Amino acid sequence: MDDDPKLLRADVFGCEACASLGFGFSRLRPDLPLSKFPPVIGSSSAVPLLFIGTNPRISNTNQDLYEEIMPLPDSFDLLAQDVWRGRSYLRLGDPGRHYDLHVAIAEQAFPGRPFSSVAAVTELFLCATRDGNALPRSGSLCADRYLDRVARQVQPRIVVAVGARARDYLASRRISGSAPFKSCIGDLVVPVAAIPHPASWGKKGLNEYIQWAADIIRTTLDGGTTFRQPPHIESRGVGQRQLAAWLIHSDPSLTAEQLTAQLAAAFPPPAYNVGPRHGPHYLSLYRTGKLEVPDSDPRDW
Ligand SMILES: [Zn+2]
Numbered sequence: 151m152d153d154d155p156k157l158l159r160a161d162v163f164g165c166e167a168c169a170s171l172g173f174g175f176s177r178l179r180p181d182l183p184l185s186k187f188p189p190v191i192g193s194s195s196a197v198p199l200l201f202i203g204t205n206p207r208i209s210n211t212n213q214d215l216y217e218e219i220m221p222l223p224d225s226f227d228l229l230a231q232d233v234w235r236g237r238s239y240l241r242l243g244d245p246g247r248h249y250d251l252h253v254a255i256a257e258q259a260f261p262g263r264p265f266s267s268v269a270a271v272t273e274l275f276l277c278a279t280r281d282g283n284a285l286p287r288s289g290s291l292c293a294d295r296y297l298d299r300v301a302r303q304v305q306p307r308i309v310v311a312v313g314a315r316a317r318d319y320l321a322s323r324r325i326s327g328s329a330p331f332k333s334c335i336g337d338l339v340v341p342v343a344a345i346p347h348p349a350s351w352g353k354k355g356l357n358e359y360i361q362w363a364a365d366i367i368r369t370t371l372d373g374g375t376t377f378r379q380p381p382h383i384e385s386r387g388v389g390q391r392q393l394a395a396w397l398i399h400s401d402p403s404l405t406a407e408q409l410t411a412q413l414a415a416a417f418p419p420p421a422y423n424v425g426p427r428h429g430p431h432y433l434s435l436y437r438t439g440k441l442e443v444p445d446s447d448p449r450d451w
Pocket residue numbers: 167168275276277291292
């Protein structure tokens with residue numbers, strides 16, 4: 151069966167579809183498959199809630215995770231069941247505490263229920279990268295191949311998309327609605343509550359989005375059809391400063407002209423007026439320590 155969890159995991163584990171794409175995908179050793187995450191972490195059977203994020207990251211603090219799961223399909227299988235070194239990976243194993251958000255939303259929507267009994271997590275790109283900088287701005291080969299199979303396995307009644315890329319990908323499969331909108335995944339039409347990447351939130355914004363997502367989940371499961379509007383949070387937005395800092399940080403050999411060109415592409419006229427002095431200006435700010443580097447690509451927020 152094409153949606154059998156073990157078969158899906160095995161197909162993903164050995165998948166080399168992204169190998170020639172670049173995008174920062176990598177492998178630990180030539181004899182190992184591309185480093186990636188299981189297609190689903192959490193429940194391997196039907197649960198109401200599916201989270202879709204951007205992609206797994208490789209950092210200095212979680213490198214050992216890939217060293218355990220990529221040579222060993224059994225460890226990869228255990229991670230899919232949210233077990234890593236005998237503990238819950240989603241609750242405890244992620245040094246960046248990225249999944250605190252998912253856990254908080256599930257707890258808010260399903261008080262007292264274990265995460266894996268109500269929710270599962272997947273990513274738009276299952277292949278891992280050091281950061282999101284090189285990932286394509288739209289589309290995902292991993293999702294084209296596997297997201298429908300993930301949806302047939304999880305049978306979600308509601309999807310929470312975390313970050314701009316997951317939102318945009320699901321919007322490309324939109325059937326109706328706005329916030330939440332309904333998208334077609336697997337053989338289902340499912341409401342999608344899109345929330346910004348946690349890096350773009352303050353603490354207050356974070357809590358308001360957790361409440362909103364939990365509201366949408368409860369309304370959907372109660373059969374409701376009218377949804378509360380998403381919170382209007384004073385967003386940090388994507389500023390030129392932040393993007394410039396991120397671009398220089400990600401490519402230390404970036405020239406002033408290249409920086410100007412990338413900023414101009416991200417902030418196009420007529421709304422913006424990026425000129426030739428912008429690149430040199432931000433480069434000199436960066437070199438004198440006056441630009442704060444965000445911890446993820448601001449374009450994902
Ligand atoms: Zn891939």
